[in-house]
Amino acid sequence: MEEESITAMNQQQRSHLLHASSRFSPPLGLKFSYGTAGFRADASLLESTVFRMGILAALRSVQTGSTIGLMITASHNKESDNGVKVADPSGGMLSQSWEPFADALSNAPDAQSLVQLIEFFVRKESISLDGVCKAEVLLGRDTRSSGVSLLEAAKEGIASIMGAKATDMGVVTTPQLHWMVRAKNKGIEASEYNYYEQLLTSFRCLLDYIPEGNKSKNAGGKVAVDGADGVGGQKLEKLTSKLNNLTINVRNCGDGVLNEGVGADYVQKEKVVPRGFGPADAGIRCVSLDGDADRLVYFCVSSNSNNIELVDGDKILSLFALYLKEQLGLLVGPQNEKSNSSYQPHLGVVQTAYANGASTDYLKKLGLEVVLTPTGVKYLHEKAAEYDIGIYFEANGHGTILFSDSFLSWLETRNKDLSSTSKGSDQHKATVRLLATSKLINQAVGDALSGFLLVEAILQHMGWTFQKWIELYHDLPSKQLKVKVADRTAISTANAETVVVNPVGLQEAIDSEIAKYSHGRCFVRPSGTEDVVRVYAEASTQEAADNLAHSVVKLVDQYLGASNS
Numbered sequence: 074m075e076e077e078s079i080t081a082m083n084q085q086q087r088s089h090l091l092h093a094s095s096r097f098s099p100p101l102g103l104k105f106s107y108g109t110a111g112f113r114a115d116a117s118l119l120e121s122t123v124f125r126m127g128i129l130a131a132l133r134s135v136q137t138g139s140t141i142g143l144m145i146t147a148s149h150n151k152e153s154d155n156g157v158k159v160a161d162p163s164g165g166m167l168s169q170s171w172e173p174f175a176d177a178l179s180n181a182p183d184a185q186s187l188v189q190l191i192e193f194f195v196r197k198e199s200i201s202l203d204g205v206c207k208a209e210v211l212l213g214r215d216t217r218s219s220g221v222s223l224l225e226a227a228k229e230g231i232a233s234i235m236g237a238k239a240t241d242m243g244v245v246t247t248p249q250l251h252w253m254v255r256a257k258n259k260g261i262e263a264s265e266y267n268y269y270e271q272l273l274t275s276f277r278c279l280l281d282y283i284p285e286g287n288k289s290k291n292a293g294g295k296v297a298v299d300g301a302d303g304v305g306g307q308k309l310e311k312l313t314s315k316l317n318n319l320t321i322n323v324r325n326c327g328d329g330v331l332n333e334g335v336g337a338d339y340v341q342k343e344k345v346v347p348r349g350f351g352p353a354d355a356g357i358r359c360v361s362l363d364g365d366a367d368r369l370v371y372f373c374v375s376s377n378s379n380n381i382e383l384v385d386g387d388k389i390l391s392l393f394a395l396y397l398k399e400q401l402g403l404l405v406g407p408q409n410e411k412s413n414s415s416y417q418p419h420l421g422v423v424q425t426a427y428a429n430g431a432s433t434d435y436l437k438k439l440g441l442e443v444v445l446t447p448t449g450v451k452y453l454h455e456k457a458a459e460y461d462i463g464i465y466f467e468a469n470g471h472g473t474i475l476f477s478d479s480f481l482s483w484l485e486t487r488n489k490d491l492s493s494t495s496k497g498s499d500q501h502k503a504t505v506r507l508l509a510t511s512k513l514i515n516q517a518v519g520d521a522l523s524g525f526l527l528v529e530a531i532l533q534h535m536g537w538t539f540q541k542w543i544e545l546y547h548d549l550p551s552k553q554l555k556v557k558v559a560d561r562t563a564i565s566t567a568n569a570e571t572v573v574v575n576p577v578g579l580q581e582a583i584d585s586e587i588a589k590y591s592h593g594r595c596f597v598r599p600s601g602t603e604d605v606v607r608v609y610a611e612a613s614t615q616e617a618a619d620n621l622a623h624s625v626v627k628l629v630d631q632y633l634g635a636s637n638s
């Protein structure tokens with residue numbers, strides 16, 4: 074039997090891999106799972122997982138013939154945690170079809186079984202490892218101190234695939250790394266400098282194209298930004314002096330403990346001011362980024378307490394949707410109405426069941442197509458990519474706007490035509506604004522820095538005060554609770570997590586609770602990141618939302634045999 078002829082890995086590669094892998098053993102008795110956004114755990118447990126993700130990233134690069142990204146971050150988790158995720162050639166999340174391989178790799182008990190697993194996989198995927206493969210992985214990490222040694226483990230994982238090259242991009246935000254991977258694969262220089270240049274140029278372009286009547290209204294002004302004591306604040310500081318009419322005061326840039334009483338996750342969940350903010354900030358726009366700067370929320374501080382008015386991902390999405398609908402209206406006539414243009418770009422909005430019901434109503438009243446997907450960026454992103462312009466946001470502040478390639482090339486042509494036939498017309502201005510928006514907003518993944526600049530540009534474009542944006546619609550009171558259960562996989566859902574399928578009978582029981590409340594809405598789902606079941610409830614008063622959530626927690630207890638709540 075000529076084994077060598079049917080294997081996709083040569084002998085030299087096999088022994089190299091075996092040798093490298095023997096230095097990285099996984100901790101005993103733990104099961105790792107790639108989850109909704111990569112692996113996350115206490116940093117001390119992650120060395121072998123990160124090493125193995127280095128291998129996976131290199132293999133993905135060989136298979137796709139493109140550059141791949143590997144980011145070391147645990148986002149909004151505590152400083153002592155860390156994590157790792159992989160970016161695909163488009164800059165988006167790793168293909169879901171590779172996730173089972175990621176799980177299997179991280180859990181292989183020893184070097185021998187790891188190499189066997191890889192051999193089996195490369196053969197199945199027809200990946201040829203002949204010792205001269207071409208692969209490149211861009212590496213990034215957030216500000217966590219554990220990232221330094223984990224990055225070395227990733228480099229060793231990449232080097233264990235012969236011919237694979239690791240390029241260290243240093244301390245970057247997660248969206249910067251995704252942006253760089255996308256740029257690199259499009260033949261654009263993938264440097265941090267280029268990222269800032271693209272953001273600044275497109276931001277300035279949007280300001281240049283503000284309608285005359287709105288130019289002096291509420292232009293720019295003061296913004297205070299909470300950097301979560303992570304990487305985002307540090308990166309934003311590099312831009313502040315270049316943003317003409319905005320006075321940006323960045324706080325929590327890394328002197329305090331990462332994500333402790335700060336950051337978008339804290340502000341959105343606790344609905345109180347982050348550290349370093351207080352009544353003196355009343356009236357100004359306040360923004361909070363998360364630990365790796367792929368999420369942002371705005372908030373308005375109360376003048377006499379630590380309470381805030383939250384402007385979450387839903388409201389950011391609504392602002393973007395309104396603006397894009399207006400631009401498309403200028404370009405091709407109102408959406409959903411007969412127009413004289415032969416081409417009607419398809420604008421779609423993607424949310425999850427966590428979107429406040431008031432936002433969904435608002436968007437539908439605007440005449441927009443709104444669809445729900447399960448929680449997790451990869452699901453929203455995939456759906457949004459089906460539109461010419463797909464806007465997606467989770468209430469927690471992660472989201473972006475995707476422009477299809479075909480729409481962008483149509484827009485480029487239209488822009489060229491209009492600039493020679495009717496430069497300065499409303500139509501022409503709309504093409505310029507849409508093209509600039511597509512460059513400002515990160516096409517790979519949600520990005521707090523680019524999202525922030527787009528919000529600021531749109532507020533100036535509209536001539537709106539912060540208050541006017543806040544009052545776009547009023548959120549319905551809501552409550553989120555979590556239930557610790559013996560086995561969260563015992564619960565399964567359908568219809569974008571809005572309906573419980575198993576255990577049988579639970580959905581009917583929830584429905585009869587909901588029926589007791591005006592504007593009642595409630596759903597339960599197993600968390601993708603923690604061993605809990607989450608309960609979300611909404612109703613016309615806070616008390617009613619709280620009561621609905623608590624009674625559904627009891628139902629989950631009853632049906633799932635919870636350990637406590």
Ligand code: 16G
Pocket residue numbers: 109110448449450451467469471599600601602603607
């Ligand atoms: C992850 C997801 C986020 C989601 C959250 C839900 C990414 C990059 N992040 O942080 O989108 O909202 O998980 O957590 O996909 P949960 O399943 O524990 O509720």
Ligand code: MG
Pocket residue numbers: 148149363364365366367368
């Ligand atoms: Mg994050």
